[in-house]
Amino acid sequence: MNILIIGSGGREHALAWKLKQSSKLDNLYIAPGNAGTAALGENLAIDTTDFSAIREVVIQNRIQMVVVGPEIPLVAGIHDFFLADGQLSGIPVIGPDSHGARLEGSKEFAKEFMVKNNIPTAKYFTVHQGNLDEGIEFLKNVKAPYVLKADGLAAGKGVLIIEHLDEAIQSLQEMLNGLFGSASSTVVIEEFLSGVECSVFVLTDGTHYKILPEAKDYKRIGEGDTGLNTGGMGAISPVPFATPEFMRKVEERMVIPTISGLRRENIDFKGFIFLGLMSCEGEPYLIEYNVRMGDPETEAVMMRIQSDLVDLLEGVAQGNLDKRTLVTDSRTAVTVMVVAGGYPGNYEKGKKIKYLETVEGSVVFHAGTKLDGEMVLTNGGRVLAVSSLAGSMDEALALSYKNTEKIFFEKMYYRTDLGFDLK
Numbered sequence: 001m002n003i004l005i006i007g008s009g010g011r012e013h014a015l016a017w018k019l020k021q022s023s024k025l026d027n028l029y030i031a032p033g034n035a036g037t038a039a040l041g042e043n044l045a046i047d048t049t050d051f052s053a054i055r056e057v058v059i060q061n062r063i064q065m066v067v068v069g070p071e072i073p074l075v076a077g078i079h080d081f082f083l084a085d086g087q088l089s090g091i092p093v094i095g096p097d098s099h100g101a102r103l104e105g106s107k108e109f110a111k112e113f114m115v116k117n118n119i120p121t122a123k124y125f126t127v128h129q130g131n132l133d134e135g136i137e138f139l140k141n142v143k144a145p146y147v148l149k150a151d152g153l154a155a156g157k158g159v160l161i162i163e164h165l166d167e168a169i170q171s172l173q174e175m176l177n178g179l180f181g182s183a184s185s186t187v188v189i190e191e192f193l194s195g196v197e198c199s200v201f202v203l204t205d206g207t208h209y210k211i212l213p214e215a216k217d218y219k220r221i222g223e224g225d226t227g228l229n230t231g232g233m234g235a236i237s238p239v240p241f242a243t244p245e246f247m248r249k250v251e252e253r254m255v256i257p258t259i260s261g262l263r264r265e266n267i268d269f270k271g272f273i274f275l276g277l278m279s280c281e282g283e284p285y286l287i288e289y290n291v292r293m294g295d296p297e298t299e300a301v302m303m304r305i306q307s308d309l310v311d312l313l314e315g316v317a318q319g320n321l322d323k324r325t326l327v328t329d330s331r332t333a334v335t336v337m338v339v340a341g342g343y344p345g346n347y348e349k350g351k352k353i354k355y356l357e358t359v360e361g362s363v364v365f366h367a368g369t370k371l372d373g374e375m376v377l378t379n380g381g382r383v384l385a386v387s388s389l390a391g392s393m394d395e396a397l398a399l400s401y402k403n404t405e406k407i408f409f410e411k412m413y414y415r416t417d418l419g420f421d422l423k
């Protein structure tokens with residue numbers, strides 16, 4: 001089978017690495033890809049939302065399946081575009097259509113969906129210019145801290161958590177007035193939940209599902225989970241507090257109602273559902289849906305999937321995922337994200353990455369790199385995801401850190417405390 005992966009990050013490199021292991025794969029293409037994916041398939045210099053350019057390469061290269069990494073092309077309707085095109089409609093797209101993608105593209109839609117399907121989640125109220133007074137009233141009636149969320153996609157920056165009521169009211173007004181552009185013309189206010197977070201991944205053909213290994217990601221830039229939010233500084237899978245009993249609750253209270261809710265709404269969801277949840281004293285609450293895999297979680301999760309991913313995705317496309325097997329590795333996978341100095345603020349690109357060839361026993365997924373002849377240069381804030389699988393979390397971390405120390409680029413930075421909260 002010829003497969004095209006859409007995206008250019010560590011998640012897409014990890015998907016490419018896993019798909020490449022399949023005997024069912026013929027040719028692999030990645031659009032636009034990075035220096036890491038170039039070693040596994042052919043990179044195509046196309047923007048992820050340039051659907052007409054994607055159409056051309058799909059036809060030209062006889063692509064038989066498209067796997068969409070990031071949310072933006074999904075929310076923009078890449079799956080709908082394929083379905084509406086006579087020449088593309090028979091080519092499966094892994095990822096929902098724009099209706100299904102609203103689970104991630106609109107917080108209001110997601111919360112309504114959760115409530116309709118009795119999925120445990122924080123209490124909420126939706127505010128727009130027309131009902132600001134009621135929004136302020138809701139804020140006055142919940143306890144601090146106050147959680148304000150832009151309804152639309154805001155590049156991971158649309159959530160504010162605020163200690164004081166006055167400040168929350170002011171921020172609510174600023175959001176409605178365009179703080180995050182049109183993404184915050186509607187704001188979801190939520191009750192604050194206190195607990196530990198975990199990412200659960202579900203692969204579904206719209207009817208059947210498989211729960212993939214769960215993972216924990218580390219979002220803050222600084223040691224001890226301090227400082228600014230990032231796209232993710234590392235991930236660990238499995239998550240010790242996600243015991244079989246906890247995962248049974250997640251399946252019964254969240255996964256099953258999500259799949260049946262999608263069917264009831266006539267959403268033919270074929271792809272990954274990422275449940276961002278919080279364990280509050282052992283009880284799972286759903287914080288958010290994403291309609292794709294997580295990054296950097298994918299880099300750890302793919303290492304723990306032993307089954308053929310092409311076979312599983314074929315099951316998604318054909319609606320017979322129940323006939324496919326998912327075998328997972330019980331060992332621990334970790335990924336340490338190496339970032340450019342200054343990230344998530346201003347940082348430089350184009351730094352030469354050295355000594356990648358000295359890495360032993362880990363897989364280095366490229367998150368933000370590009371090739372310049374034979375040279376690998378940094379090309380983003382998150383640069384490399386040094387990933388390892390071992391018998392214990394400590395061993396896997398030791399391996400990733402040993403290899404990370406061998407790599408060099410100017411002003412590289414990584415957190416050295418991953419897993420500190422899981423010991």
Ligand code: AMP
Nearest residue numbers: 122147159190191192193194276287288
């Ligand atoms: P989201 O984009 O919805 O995942 O929110 C970003 C982050 O804000 C989450 O990963 C949580 O750490 C935090 N968060 C979101 N909603 C809540 C909530 N209701 N209570 C506590 N923390 C939250």
Ligand code: GLY
Nearest residue numbers: 217232294295296
């Ligand atoms: N790691 C969180 C995300 O991919 O959204």
